Amino acid sequence: MTGHGRGEASSHGLHAAIECFSVNRKQGEVAVAASRELAWIEPHIREEVLKRVSRGKVQVAVNLTRLSDASSGLIDAARAAQYLREVRSLQKKLGLPGEVSMDTILAAPGVVRSCEESMRDVLPPIKKALHAALDDLLEMRAKEGAHLKKELERCAGRLAGLLKKLRPLAKNVTANYRAALMKRLRDAHLPISEADPRIITEIAIFAERSDISEELARLDSHTAQFKTALSETGPIGRKLEFLVQEMGREWNTTGSKAGDAEMARLVVAAKLELDKLKEQLANIE
Numbered sequence: 338m339t340g341h342g343r344g345e346a347s348s349h350g351l352h353a354a355i356e357c358f359s360v361n362r363k364q365g366e367v368a369v370a371a372s373r374e375l376a377w378i379e380p381h382i383r384e385e386v387l388k389r390v391s392r393g394k395v396q397v398a399v400n401l402t403r404l405s406d407a408s409s410g411l412i413d414a415a416r417a418a419q420y421l422r423e424v425r426s427l428q429k430k431l432g433l434p435g436e437v438s439m440d441t442i443l444a445a446p447g448v449v450r451s452c453e454e455s456m457r458d459v460l461p462p463i464k465k466a467l468h469a470a471l472d473d474l475l476e477m478r479a480k481e482g483a484h485l486k487k488e489l490e491r492c493a494g495r496l497a498g499l500l501k502k503l504r505p506l507a508k509n510v511t512a513n514y515r516a517a518l519m520k521r522l523r524d525a526h527l528p529i530s531e532a533d534p535r536i537i538t539e540i541a542i543f544a545e546r547s548d549i550s551e552e553l554a555r556l557d558s559h560t561a562q563f564k565t566a567l568s569e570t571g572p573i574g575r576k577l578e579f580l581v582q583e584m585g586r587e588w589n590t591t592g593s594k595a596g597d598a599e600m601a602r603l604v605v606a607a608k609l610e611l612d613k614l615k616e617q618l619a620n621i622e
Contacts, residue, residue: 339393339620340477344469349458353466354400357386357474361620362394371399378459382467389471391572392622397470399463420445478622485617486567489577492614493564496584499607500556503591506600507549549594552587559584574621581614 342357367383378399386395424437529535563580566573588611592604 339481340474342470342473342475342477344466344471344473346462346465346469348462348465350403351458351462352402353462354402355463355466355470356398357467357470358396358398359390359393359474359478360396362392363619365391366394368394368396369399370397372401375399375401375459378463381460382463385464385467386471389475390622392574395474397467401459401463417442417445482621485620489567489614489617489621490564492610492617493560493567496556496607496610497560499603499610500553500560503549503600503603504553506597506603507553549591552591552594556584556587556591559587572622574618577621578615578618581611581618585611 339361340357340359343355345352345354347353365387367386369379369382371379371382382397382399386397421437421442424441427433428435428437559580563577563584566576566580585608588604588607592601592608595601595604
């Protein structure tokens with residue numbers, strides 16, 4: 338499903354702005370656009386996105402800026418400057434000669450931060466901004482989902498209507514076949530009675546071959562399950578796709594057994610509805 342979301346957050350002297358865009362995909366996929374310095378955070382972002390989005394390609398754009406009064410990178414410039422001032426003040430107070438080297442400053446505790454410390458600072462604002470963006474994205478996807486749900490319900494209703502029309506036709510298939518068979522025999526001037534064992538056998542074979550009672554029962558079940566699943570919470574796309582696949586299988590079998598033109602027409606109409614469902618379900622999580 339498509340959607341867009343944006344989130345911002347600040348902490349530890351950092352400001353994160355994140356935008357998320359989603360487009361249709363059968364599987365969950367995440368693409369992260371971030372600076373080279375933030376390449377290490379991409380797995381964290383993918384993990385967080387896939388916790389909340391199971392289908393669709395989500396593109397995440399990350400922009401991280403450091404606030405003006407905050408230290409930058411792995412070197413805490415403010416702490417280094419403070420250390421230098423204190424050392425020079427001490428030199429002046431004690432009257433000691435010499436220059437303070439860069440190596441001395443970098444060796445001071447807390448001036449050079451570890452990668453783990455840097456990560457601890459960066460992750461909180463990015464995660465907070467990401468969740469805000471995902472909230473926005475999912476809200477937009479939910480609105481689209483509500484619209485698609487109505488269309489899916491209409492398709493399911495039309496399929497149920499086709500089943501209702503098919504059922505009485507199925508009951509009359511054998512009788513219609515018997516009447517057509519006897520008419521052909523009469524037209525061919527073949528004096529064969531309906532009680533003839535050959536006629537009875539032929540009609541019995543046809544009745545067994547054209548019986549769709551099991552297919553109708555399964556179609557009723559699948560259609561009802563489909564309608565019920567539309568009201569469930571959480572990801573339902575794959576479940577709906579499975580049910581449509583099974584309905585397609587039953588309608589195909591019904592079509593191969595169709596005993597007359599009207600039944601065949603109903604099967605064709607059902608397949609068109611199933612194609613519409615498959616197209617829409619590509620957008621459903």
